[in-house]
Amino acid sequence: MDNPIFSTPDLTTFVRLDTLDLTCIGQHITAHKAVLKCRPNTADDWCRRCGGHGDIRDTGLRRLAHEPFGHRPTTLHIRLRRYKCIECGHVWRQDTTTAAPARAKISRAGLDWALRALVVDHDTMSVIAKKLAVSWHTANSAVLAEGHRLLINDPNRFDGVSVIGVDEHVWRHTRRGDKYVTVIIDLTPISQGTGPARLLDMVPGRSKQVFKQWLASRPKDWRDGIEVVAMDGFSGFKTAAAEELPDAVEVMDPFHVVKLAGDALDDVRRRVQ
Ligand SMILES: [Zn+2]
Numbered sequence: 001m002d003n004p005i006f007s008t009p010d011l012t013t014f015v016r017l018d019t020l021d022l023t024c025i026g027q028h029i030t031a032h033k034a035v036l037k038c039r040p041n042t043a044d045d046w047c048r049r050c051g052g053h054g055d056i057r058d059t060g061l062r063r064l065a066h067e068p069f070g071h072r073p074t075t076l077h078i079r080l081r082r083y084k085c086i087e088c089g090h091v092w093r094q095d096t097t098t099a100a101p102a103r104a105k106i107s108r109a110g111l112d113w114a115l116r117a118l119v120v121d122h123d124t125m126s127v128i129a130k131k132l133a134v135s136w137h138t139a140n141s142a143v144l145a146e147g148h149r150l151l152i153n154d155p156n157r158f159d160g161v162s163v164i165g166v167d168e169h170v171w172r173h174t175r176r177g178d179k180y181v182t183v184i185i186d187l188t189p190i191s192q193g194t195g196p197a198r199l200l201d202m203v204p205g206r207s208k209q210v211f212k213q214w215l216a217s218r219p220k221d222w223r224d225g226i227e228v229v230a231m232d233g234f235s236g237f238k239t240a241a242a243e244e245l246p247d248a249v250e251v252m253d254p255f256h257v258v259k260l261a262g263d264a265l266d267d268v269r270r271r272v273q
Contacts (some may be wrong), residue, residue: 011036015069016109021098022078033133034074036066044094045083052087062096065106065132067113073133076107105138111146118143119183119199122169147202157200158222163187165197165230166237168206180206184214187230208236215244 011017012024017038026037045054062078081094100107106114110132117123117131129139165185182203189195203210215223223245230251231237241250 012038015066015074017076019109020100020107021096022076025079029072032072034069034072035077036074037077037079039079040094040096040099042095042098044081044092047083047085047088047090048092049090050085050088052085054083054085054090054092057082057084057091060093062099064100064104064110065134065138066110067107068131071131073131074110075133104142105134106132106142111142114139114143115146115150115199118169119185124169144202147199150199157186157198158218160225161186161188161200161222162225163191163228163230164200164226166211166241167232168237180204182206182210182214184211187228191228206236208240211237212240212244215240 011027012022015024015036017024017036021041022038023041024036024038028035028037045056046052047054058081060080060082062076062080064076064078066074066076068074076099078096078099080096082091083094084091098108100111104111114128114132117128118125123131125140125143126136128143129136132139163186165187167183167185168180169183182205184200184203186198186200190197201214203214224247226245226248228249228251229237229241229245231241238250241248
């Protein structure tokens, strides 16, 4: 991009509020946080109960944690209209489910950022919560639910998988020690140069047994299709892979595999063997 085409600077698109059907109408920036005032783009002035028209009654505020920018938590203050139906008297708040599901405290873009921070950047949940300026429990329950939603919505995610990565993440630091989650990633698209890695599963715990049970629960023909397992140095994963996937090659560094593409995979396989 030596000669990019520039458009007018615009906070709404820069912080991806357009994907949430919001427009930024104000900013409050300090050294430690950014608060963005915004409003929904879409009016919501028809009564869902009787189909009558609603008059604007007053405005309310919905706060959402959003993707942080520049190590500064970013919070959205959404100005919402409250309507009252002129036919039946029903009162409702302007719909903002494009920005975040009802009762959620983190925007969809913020949640997307959080899941990537966990899986790709290895941030702990404590760090993610701090960067979002929400409580640990808020971040933890939202990110877990989002991970499962993405997994459940893709029932074909196990199809055509031949390279997997297994990795443990510190889920939470506690006084009695760290809690872990085991993350299993499909690295097949990277090894074939066809796309990015995909999240296959997240299993609470970090032990040989966790990964072994997960592998054993997969159908045999799926296990037979796995050619390479990439993992970090945790020896429990290596033992589990050796027991459940005797024909697969183990590579001891997922980032190593992530950098590989196409034919390079065969070279690694030869070297490892
Ligand atoms: Zn009505």
